[in-house]
Amino acid sequence: MLISRIDNFVTVSQLRLNNFFETLAGLFLFSVRFFKEVFIMPYEIEEVKKHMVELGMKTLPIVGVTGFIIGLVITMQMQPVMQRFGAEAFLPGSVGISIVRELGPVITALIFAGRVSSGIGAELGSMRVTEQIDAMEVSGVNPFKFLVVTRILATTFILPILTVYVIFIALIGSYIAVVLVQNMTWEYYVGRVIFSVEFGDAIPGVSKTFVFGYIVGLVGSYLGFNAKNGTEGVGRASTTSVVIASLLILIFDMILVKLTLWLWPTTT
């Protein structure tokens, strides 16, 4: 009985692992196709702009609220610690650095993945199973170019903009947490943040969100574009895209942080 259960567990794990690596291989090939097609005319600029506005507006409230709370909470958590070491003056700087370098980009990307990647997966998946993608191809329009390339470009370019917005909102949250317990003007607070946060913190922090945005668009589009088995396949494309996109964001964050520290050692 136990041996049979273990055997079953091993078989299921192997199958899941195989599926995961198959998905990664598929994502790589899909990515190669993206780079082949992105430079070929027509560029569908209007579609890219439309998706940027749609995706940006859809995510703006939720990332704003999250950014505000993150800024507020992290400051409330750090304040007693800094106070213990008599380093309260460094609070705006340390919160600023952690938000600009890591929390802002990663939290925004993860929320964006949850909201957008699943949406793209469901939308394209539904278009696939209802033959809308085939209809587009029959009309002499390249569906990969029109549906996939435009969405990936939109997610790649909108996420850095959202990240800057979240960083700003998070700093406001942080400032509110500070003024609740001590007197500090906004100008002084911002001055301390600017004094502490260098370009070496801000540029890599925001730049890596281009990669995260690309991942969100790529994963959602790949799973939606290749959805099978009717509505069940659409649901699977939607949920799986969130899981894979979030996981890849964290893996790439690790790689990019290491790369940043290697390229700009001064930022340490």
Next chain:
Amino acid sequence: MVEIKKLHKSFDGMTVLDGVSVYVENGQNMVVFGRSGTGKSVLLKCLIRLMEPDSGEIYVDGLDVRSLDNKSLNELRKDMGFLFQGAALYDSMSVRENLEFPLIRNYELTQREMNERVNSVLEAVSLEEAIDKMPSELSGGMRKRIGLARSIITKPKLMLYDEPTTGLDPITAKEISSLILELQNQYNMTSIVVTHDLLCAKIIADYAIVLNEGHIIHSGRISELVSSKDEFLQNFFNDEVINPNGRD
């Protein structure tokens, strides 16, 4: 116009088309009958290269469809229309945008010329009032009509219909069949129709082939097939044999 030679297609080791050869003359309307899962829709999709066959030759207007590059294939597709089973209207676009979509991307027309074409096809399918509606606001029959309008807006020479009356009530199905015939005559198109609906077939076409287990087992005039003493045909036309779990 259309010539298919020894077409083979299989999925995961299961043979769906096993050496099918078809010839359709210019202006002819041909119906493809067969049980579900016998590869009728696959045949249509191979013809327009939405699917790649395993082997065989396909010629449309003398052009070898399988060897065309993307640009030539798109040129050829401009002369072909495809009515999908569920109409496949783009959910995120209004009826007008659905109809304009193939025009904007394939032709250099002025807005006025485009409006004329849109109005003309909507008039042809008697749905002028639906121009600003979204697909979700349309009934099944209306969706089929708009799908038909979108297929003919590029004035194709060859129309492919995949189960045009499936899922419709008998009255609407008859209306759609009559409309298809009317449009075929009006636009002088050649057509291939995949259907289970005998009434639809009788209205639209006079020639049919019957697919079974990957082969064409009968071909001829619909009246001849219907009155045949062949056991399979008698079963098929009398009982409307349907296997809903199959692939076609």
